[in-house]
Amino acid sequence: MLDIESIRQQFPILDQKVYGKPLIYFDNAASSQKPLRVIDALSKYYKEEHSNVHRGVHFLSQRATDKFEAVRKESQAFINAEHDHEIIFTRGVTESINLVASSFGKVFIEEGDEVLISAMEHHSNIVPWQLMCNDWGAVLKVIPVNDEGELIMEEVDQILSGKTKIVAVNHVSNTLGTVNPIEEIITKAHKVGAAVLIDGAQSGPHMKVDVQALNCDFYCLSSHKMYGPTGIGVLYGKEEWLDQMPPYHGGGEMIETVTFEETTYNGLPFKFEAGTPNIADTIAFGEALGFINDLGIEEIAHWEMELHNYAVDKLMDIEGLRFVGTAKEKASVISFLVGDIHPYDIGTILDQQGVAVRTGQHCTQPLMDRFKIPGTVRASFAVYNTKAEVDAFVEALKKAVQMLS
Ligand code: 7TS
Numbered sequence: 001m002l003d004i005e006s007i008r009q010q011f012p013i014l015d016q017k018v019y020g021k022p023l024i025y026f027d028n029a030a031s032s033q034k035p036l037r038v039i040d041a042l043s044k045y046y047k048e049e050h051s052n053v054h055r056g057v058h059f060l061s062q063r064a065t066d067k068f069e070a071v072r073k074e075s076q077a078f079i080n081a082e083h084d085h086e087i088i089f090t091r092g093v094t095e096s097i098n099l100v101a102s103s104f105g106k107v108f109i110e111e112g113d114e115v116l117i118s119a120m121e122h123h124s125n126i127v128p129w130q131l132m133c134n135d136w137g138a139v140l141k142v143i144p145v146n147d148e149g150e151l152i153m154e155e156v157d158q159i160l161s162g163k164t165k166i167v168a169v170n171h172v173s174n175t176l177g178t179v180n181p182i183e184e185i186i187t188k189a190h191k192v193g194a195a196v197l198i199d200g201a202q203s204g205p206h207m208k209v210d211v212q213a214l215n216c217d218f219y220c221l222s223s224h225k226m227y228g229p230t231g232i233g234v235l236y237g238k239e240e241w242l243d244q245m246p247p248y249h250g251g252g253e254m255i256e257t258v259t260f261e262e263t264t265y266n267g268l269p270f271k272f273e274a275g276t277p278n279i280a281d282t283i284a285f286g287e288a289l290g291f292i293n294d295l296g297i298e299e300i301a302h303w304e305m306e307l308h309n310y311a312v313d314k315l316m317d318i319e320g321l322r323f324v325g326t327a328k329e330k331a332s333v334i335s336f337l338v339g340d341i342h343p344y345d346i347g348t349i350l351d352q353q354g355v356a357v358r359t360g361q362h363c364t365q366p367l368m369d370r371f372k373i374p375g376t377v378r379a380s381f382a383v384y385n386t387k388a389e390v391d392a393f394v395e396a397l398k399k400a401v402q403m404l405s
């Protein structure tokens with residue numbers, strides 16, 4: 001059993017009032033808060049450890065390099081990648097997907113090829129593929145979603161063909177909380193020779209991921225949703241793909257030799273890491289991984305689902321409330337609407353009572369169009385949330401509904 005009160009004490013930001021009310025932070029799917037060990041690691045790095053990495057023979061540079069590279073190994077272990085050079089540091093999921101779409105596209109996509117995504121993708125797993133399709137004359141195909149917010153898997157067999165070169169889907173939907181059957185998608189895609197990218201923005205903080213067991217080709221994580229700093233993320237790619245893909249950005253670090261006539265590239269992972277990397281945030285991300293590992297990701301998920309089920313039970317009592325996303329397999333994200341009240345209005349009144357939820361389209365406009373709604377109110381939990389906070393949120397929501405009806 002996790003000791004939630006002592007966990008909360010590690011998050012100084014939670015101990016504050018907004019508009020005179022205790023802060024209740026239920027916007028964790030957008031970004032989670034940071035424990036002291038992450039904040040302290042950042043501060044220590046700049047106070048005592050800063051130097052550029054991979055370049056100097058001097059003490060500080062070597063120590064910074066060791067700490068930076070240690071996080072690559074910790075990331076490798078976190079998702080059970082086979083090799084540490086299959087871990088590419090990026091700014092986050094958005095940059096990881098752009099990297100793959102751009103670089104994979106240059107070698108593997110030709111006119112008439114197809115890219116398959118789903119109807120519940122975040123814009124960052126839609127637009128990079130549209131850009132890629134525009135570049136090479138490829139066609140974007142979409143797996144539809146049923147009324148419960150689950151992928152219609154029968155359609156996958158219809159859409160997949162020898163033309164499909166890559167399939168890119170999220171592991172967990174940020175808007176609906178649906179946990180997608182990615183094992184099945186990966187198996188089906190591989191049968192037609194397509195690569196598979198999994199957007200793990202919403203799974204990384206909540207579930208054990210084993211990229212070798214999954215056998216996915218690419219997997220993306222964002223540190224800031226995993227108790228770590230902003231501006232750093234991980235792209236996992238199988239060596240066999242990354243080796244064949246050209247660099248995304250050019251500059252220092254990613255080269256082996258440079259002349260004006262010709263440049264040869266560094267090996268993995270550096271081929272994809274041009275320029276001075278985000279050293280401080282990477283090192284602090286290592287602390288965030290340590291925080292998750294020390295608590296145990298299964299324990300975290302268990303507590304979050306307990307909060308989820310507790311909240312769903314309470315919310316069901318509110319007249320006119322309907323959930324958007326009622327999949328059988330769900331993570332701790334709750335999207336809902338009440339009557340015909342606009343989600344922004346609910347969000348504003350909740351905010352005035354100290355409750356931070358997200359309202360709107362959640363960067364999934366096509367999904368909102370699919371459900372013919374302008375957006376939702378979304379509450380999403382992290383390990384530091386409590387049942388007392390859920391109670392206060394439900395009371396605040398009742399008040400909001402009363403005012404707006
Ligand atoms: N994919 C999914 C499934 C996401 O939830 C997000 C961010 C991203 C990609 C992009 O990640 P980034 O770290 O590169 O920004 N999702 C949200 C959200 O739900 N509300 O704010 C950001």
